[in-house]
Amino acid sequence: MRLAIPEVVVLRLPEYLRALEQLAGEGVYLVSSQELGEKLQVTPAQIRKDLSYFGHFGKQGKGYDVKRLIGELRRILGLDRDWRLAVVGVGNLGRALLRYGGFSQQGFKIVAAFDTNPKVTGKKVGPVVVQDVAEMPKVVKSEGVHIGVVSVPASAAQEAVDRLVQAGVRAILNYAPATLRVPPSVYIRHVGPVSALESMTFYLKDVKG
Amino acid sequence: MRLAIPEVVVLRLPEYLRALEQLAGEGVYLVSSQELGEKLQVTPAQIRKDLSYFGHFGKQGKGYDVKRLIGELRRILGLDRDWRLAVVGVGNLGRALLRYGGFSQQGFKIVAAFDTNPKVTGKKVGPVVVQDVAEMPKVVKSEGVHIGVVSVPASAAQEAVDRLVQAGVRAILNYAPATLRVPPSVYIRHVGPVSALESMTFYLKDVKG
DNA sequence: GCGATTCTGTTAGCATTATCACAGGATTGT
DNA sequence: ACAATCCTGTGATAATGCTAACAGAATCGC
Numbered sequence: 001m002r003l004a005i006p007e008v009v010v011l012r013l014p015e016y017l018r019a020l021e022q023l024a025g026e027g028v029y030l031v032s033s034q035e036l037g038e039k040l041q042v043t044p045a046q047i048r049k050d051l052s053y054f055g056h057f058g059k060q061g062k063g064y065d066v067k068r069l070i071g072e073l074r075r076i077l078g079l080d081r082d083w084r085l086a087v088v089g090v091g092n093l094g095r096a097l098l099r100y101g102g103f104s105q106q107g108f109k110i111v112a113a114f115d116t117n118p119k120v121t122g123k124k125v126g127p128v129v130v131q132d133v134a135e136m137p138k139v140v141k142s143e144g145v146h147i148g149v150v151s152v153p154a155s156a157a158q159e160a161v162d163r164l165v166q167a168g169v170r171a172i173l174n175y176a177p178a179t180l181r182v183p184p185s186v187y188i189r190h191v192g193p194v195s196a197l198e199s200m201t202f203y204l205k206d207v208k209g
Numbered sequence: 210m211r212l213a214i215p216e217v218v219v220l221r222l223p224e225y226l227r228a229l230e231q232l233a234g235e236g237v238y239l240v241s242s243q244e245l246g247e248k249l250q251v252t253p254a255q256i257r258k259d260l261s262y263f264g265h266f267g268k269q270g271k272g273y274d275v276k277r278l279i280g281e282l283r284r285i286l287g288l289d290r291d292w293r294l295a296v297v298g299v300g301n302l303g304r305a306l307l308r309y310g311g312f313s314q315q316g317f318k319i320v321a322a323f324d325t326n327p328k329v330t331g332k333k334v335g336p337v338v339v340q341d342v343a344e345m346p347k348v349v350k351s352e353g354v355h356i357g358v359v360s361v362p363a364s365a366a367q368e369a370v371d372r373l374v375q376a377g378v379r380a381i382l383n384y385a386p387a388t389l390r391v392p393p394s395v396y397i398r399h400v401g402p403v404s405a406l407e408s409m410t411f412y413l414k415d416v417k418g
Numbered sequence: 419g420c421g422a423t424t425c426t427g428t429t430a431g432c433a434t435t436a437t438c439a440c441a442g443g444a445t446t447g448t
Numbered sequence: 449a450c451a452a453t454c455c456t457g458t459g460a461t462a463a464t465g466c467t468a469a470c471a472g473a474a475t476c477g478c
Contacts, residue, residue, distance in 0.1 A: 006464075006465070008464095008465075009465090010408050010411045010412075011408050013407075013408065013411070014404060014407035014408055015388070015399070017407070018386055018387065018388055018399075019388040021386075022363070022387060022388055032424085032425060032426090033425080033426075034425080039388055039390075040388060043466080043467065043468095044425090044426095045466075045467055045468070045469095046465095046466070046467080048425095048426065048427065048428085049427085049428085049465095049466080049467090051426095051427090052426090052427055052428070056426080056427070057426095058425075058426050058427080059425080059426075059473090059474070059475095060424080060425050060426045060427085060472075060473045060474050060475085061423085061424050061425055061426080061473070061474035061475045061476090062424080062425070062426090062474070062475070063424090063425065063426080064426090076411070077407055077408065077410055077411050077414075078410035078411055078413060078414025079407065079410060081414075083406070083410060083413075092305070092308055092309055092310065093305070093309055093311075095305075096301070096302070096304075096305030096308075096309070097402060099301055099305075100301050100302055100305070100402060101301065102302070102386070102401075102402065102403055103402065103403060103406075105386075105403075106403055106406070106407060108403065108406055146413065147406065147409070147413075154231070170413070170416065171409055171412075171413050173405055173406065173409065177227055177230075177311070177314075178227065178231055179224070179227055179228040179231055179248055179249060181248075187409065187412055187413065189405055189409060190224070190227075191400070191402075191405045192311075193306060193309060193311065193312065193400075194311055194312060194314075194315055194317065195223055196382055196398055196400045197292070197312075197315070197317055197356065197382065198222075198223035198226070198286055198288065198315060199219050199220050199222065199223055199286065200356070200380055200382065200396065200398060201286055201287035201288060201292060202219045202222070202285070202286050202287055203219075203380075203396055204287060204292075204355065204356075204379070204380050204396065205286075205287025205290075215434075215435070217434095217435075218435095241454085241455065241456090242455080242456075243455080252436080252437070253455090253456095254436080254437055254438070254439095255435095255436065255437080257455090257456065257457060257458085258435095258436080258437090258457085258458080260456095260457090261456090261457055261458070265456080265457070266456095267455075267456050267457080268443090268444070268445095268455080268456075269442075269443045269444050269445085269454080269455050269456045269457085270443070270444035270445045270446090270453085270454050270455055270456080271444070271445075271454080271455070271456090272454090272455065272456085273456090
């Protein structure tokens with residue numbers, strides 16, 4: 001029962017969490033699946049079903065305690081602890097990620113950055129000093145890196161993930177526009193500014209303009 | 210038949226496209242659904258089924274012509290033309306998007322940037338001069354903006370999308386960690402550096418470390 | 419206190435998506 | 449030319465995910 005939770009459900013949880021955090025910020029203490037569904041454009045039944053995979057968080061006749069549910073979702077998603085990130089590739093995009101402050105709010109902490117270019121290694125960017133990739137195995141271990149963020153050019157992406165995997169990183173977020181191979185034990189996900197746009201245009205293309 | 214294409218299918222097409230572009234770069238001219246599936250960790254049947262929604266692109270006994278399929282997918286996704294973007298919010302993240310060069314390769318062109326802060330309006334960032342949001346209705350029309358990119362703080366995000374919608378933008382990419390309301394005719398999607406991490410940690414949390 | 423109302427958690431039925439398996443066309447080797 | 453092999457496109461089937469509907473529990477108004 002507790003096992004085999006559909007991935008789509010897991011993908012919706014952060015959306016619920018965001019909406020709840022917004023409500024909490026507005027001073028809302030209680031919310032029904034109906035109200036939350038309207039805010040998120042999701043059916044109330046879906047919200048209740050999704051949450052039922054993990055426990056009983058609501059009160060009949062009242063709804064959900066917003067703060068409590070935020071706490072539960074954060075726990076379920078593993079956001080009730082710190083996660084240590086390493087950024088590989090300090091180009092335009094890597095630099096932006098390093099300087100972006102929004103990670104810390106959800107417990108993500110950048111603890112290392114790597115590059116091969118001697119023009120950037122040794123320099124401080126955002127919260128860390130950029131190190132040569134040769135240092136990766138040592139630093140990943142000493143800094144306890146959980147997640148690797150790949151922001152190198154597509155042509156260097158496979159080598160970057162190979163090095164990360166070799167160094168012991170089990171989860172990778174890939175910003176490079178490339179299809180990458182990792183062992184089954186490693187969790188990898190592709191993101192990036194362009195990806196979201198590419199499927200969006202499918203729905204736009206028929207409209208005039 | 211041609212209508213009612215599942216959204217999951219549309220979301221996979223960019224992945225296929227990326228893999229094919231990589232193959233083309235390696236000098237591969239022909240690929241079977243089997244080979245492509247191995248590269249993408251997807252079953253060959255899924256690839257064939259997905260493509261069959263849009264036409265017959267393969268040759269029995271041979272497979273798919275890589276270049277031809279790239280062209281077809283780009284056409285299907287609406288990537289065979291230019292798309293004009295406007296960035297709203299020139300903070301840390303907005304600045305990075307403006308300076309990021311990777312959009313142009315797939316036909317995305319940033320043609321405007323807006324902010325309310327007089328410290329940044331009037332200054333050139335990346336390819337454009339930042340303008341005050343008051344100019345938005347005029348500029349969206351004159352520059353023919355198709356897609357709005359919201360990179361303001363969460364607290365200002367709803368106002369930013371309202372202004373974009375008001376100005377006539379029908380598609381929005383939201384980087385702000387907020388749940389936003391738009392009319393049904395507007396297509397909006399939430400992305401952002403933290404979102405992908407938030408569901409990733411669900412799968413990581415049980416592992417030691 | 420009690421009937422009417424509210425709202426959750428869950429089951430059962432429905433709809434959508436993915437996989438299997440094969441017919442049929444194309445290619446290759448001999 | 450023909451047999452063996454390869455590979456697509458697609459119906460049939462299995463699996464998955466969604467929605468509607470309701471029992472049961474809490475709340476509210478009077």
